[in-house]
Amino acid sequence: MHSIGQRALGALLLTSLAACGSGNGGTPGAGAFDGALTFDPAKYTTINVTIDGAQVPVRWYKEVCYVAKPVAASATQATLMGTSTTIANTQCGYQSMNIFVPESSSASQDTALYFAVNNGGWFASYIKASVTDGASYDSATSNVAAALKAGYVYIDVATRSRGMTAADGSWAGKAPAPVVDAKAAIRYLRLNDVLMPGSANRIVVNGTSGGGGLSSVIGASGNSADYLPYLAAIGAAGIDANGRSTLRDDVLAINAYCPITDLGNADLAYEWLYTTLGTRAAVGRNPNPTGSAQLAAKFPAYQAGLRLSNGSGAALTAENMLAQIRQEVIHSAEVYMAGGGTIPNLGENMTFTAGGMGGPATTVTYVNDWLTVDNAARKVVSIDMTKYLKFVATQATLKAAPAFDQTGLTVTASSGESNLFGTSAQKYSNFTEYGWDNNDVHGDGIGYDDTGITASRYFSLATTPVLNQVRLINPMAYIGTGTDTAPYWYVRHGTRDRDTAFTVSINLTRALQADPKVQEVNYRLAWNQPHAGNYDVPEAMAWIAATLKAAAARGL
Known part of the structure; x- marks a missing residue:
């Protein structure tokens, strides 16, 4: 001092x-x-x-x-x-x-x-x-x-x-x-x-x-x-x-x-997650089936290209990603029960507060048709992933495809994050190949329909800032490189969060775990939480206190 x-x-x-x-x-x-x-x-x-x-x-x-x-x-x-x-x-x-x-x-x-x-x-x-x-x-x-x-x-x-x-x-x-x-x-x-x-x-x-x-x-x-x-x-x-x-x-x-995060690939992850087990069809929310299928089909190659581990030494791929999500959901439920929480069993009613950031809160009752637990033993007996993803998609309406690069596509009738990209003279710019090539709002100056230039060509132009903008806000572009990545991480993602795919936070934390500069990654899907934050104040603050103590011991 x-x-x-x-x-x-x-x-x-x-x-x-x-x-x-x-x-x-x-x-x-x-x-x-x-x-x-x-x-x-x-x-x-x-x-x-x-x-x-x-x-x-x-x-x-x-x-x-x-x-x-x-x-x-x-x-x-x-x-x-x-x-x-x-x-x-x-x-x-x-x-x-x-x-x-x-x-x-x-x-x-x-x-x-x-x-x-x-x-x-x-x-x-x-x-x-x-x-x-x-x-x-x-x-x-x-x-x-x-x-x-x-x-x-x-x-x-x-x-x-x-x-x-x-x-x-x-x-x-x-x-x-x-x-x-x-x-x-x-x-x-x-x-x-x-x-x-x-x-x-x-x-x-x-x-x-x-x-x-x-x-x-x-x-x-x-x-x-x-x-x-x-x-x-x-x-x-x-x-x-x-x-x-x-x-x-x-x-x-x-x-x-x-x-x-990882906005350049978030649309792929979202469509893969909510189509691989037929979730969109199950909840009747698939206004763009062709686009959804095209985006989902690109996810396996993207996932393989990350070269991440599943935590057991094997590669984390599209083939075993659902198993990773299942494992994380089970862990979330068991941590909740170990802390004294009780989870309604199969066939019983689950009650939760719907509505996340910025939306009105309402109490919703849902019949548990996807999770079997033993509360006495504090263990998950079984989980039906098809019905679980349907549950997630039921508590909040799925975004239309594409989920994030939406502006300029009439099929979505929404805006997404597209206005984060482009020049300061542009209200927005599509930032993915799919968004650019399928923009159908004539007169916005964006997309193949107005420019006659495909995304692969447009994004390669020296005067186009978009791909560099995508990289500069993506942590995945920096983890494991020569940057000074923070050594301590606490990441939470709610088990009821449909705003972004679970794969995004899993990939983020798996990449961090592989970075030798990172000392600790405390990651969990937060039980029964929507798209929200700071719902676990005592736990998060205890982690911060322990982190500061560990950092001091290391001379940081």
Whole structure:
């Protein structure tokens, strides 16, 4: 731990280096914009919250802009739910962070930084404040409360992403903007580590859905040079006048829920999962059977190309992927029973709360026709995978094919993640071969129908950013490479989650397990959970505490 004297000396040194490095040339080890990004430790407001009945004073550093050249935003912005909203901070509201420091940790430079990204569905995340003056929280159910009670610095991070419009009318959130912004925020924390409470070497990233995907690529791509030009363009900390990095942007741990990731191949995985046992037909949800079949047929080759292991030394392929999913569902149920939970047996009613992120919650009763358990022995006796997948597809309507690259295809009548891709002048771009070649909305300037250019040719053009954008937000492109992948991972994916295929999180975690830089992968399908996150606060926080202890033992 730093003494007060060491801390003051470090702050003075940092300020001096930043000032010297703020000019065109800078000095060795200083970023070109560092001088404009010095944290002010005195600029906070004290608020009071109640956690588990006890009053906790918290220092709030409000809307700290983490870049020197933020992208000015339009005052009116679209939301994930299809409505619009008016934002107050058009200057830096998508590139700033709210920092909450429990007063008890204000003098500590060792406590963890709980870095929360809030990008549902990969949508742009305007600045939010999860801690409200005068509010009461329960640390057993609120990750915010649990983090503050543990003495962690809680950080709400805003980032540009899909749907965000700039003041000049351009689409400023195109990939890899959310990753670049998150890395810029991490670099700001590293630059100002001696000035701020907490340790920038102990960053734990938390995110759900698109935020889970963002968390995953942040964790996988630590210190990759691929992002440096983008970081320089927004005036991020630790980028010198020649575009070289002078700071790190790797993190210690990832706490990700239902990660929507590997978007370039997510349509293949989704169609394979929900057609291999006839699920689409069984639930009467197959508006595009030809496209669904075409996409599903490409999954086996894609899966084989990943060269992953199934955990028993054999290759993880399309032939044994269902067995992997079955194994994970059984493990989920048995962990739930071991913790004291009771599962209705075959023929009995299951009751659960339907509706996930952004949707209304309703109580649903479903006859268990797929799982036989022995609650006394806390064991699963048998599972019918055909009926299980039908159950998953019944509790929430399956997405039309293609599930993610949907915009511009009238068969889907939806939007998906297509507006995360393309140039800043394009509202969206199809980002897969199927989406591009089957775009049938005339006049959008996208697809073979408007351009006369096939996807294989268009994506190969030097002026086309799409394939590189897909790679830059995909953790699978970085795991096992020369990047500094986070050593600790906690990944959860609900057993009732139909938003993305179970294969995506399984592949992610199997790739992580094969990476020698990764120390631990704590993965599980979360029993009876939909597309949601932070439903297991005590378990997740216990894991974070153990991780911090293990990291300290390793000198991290």
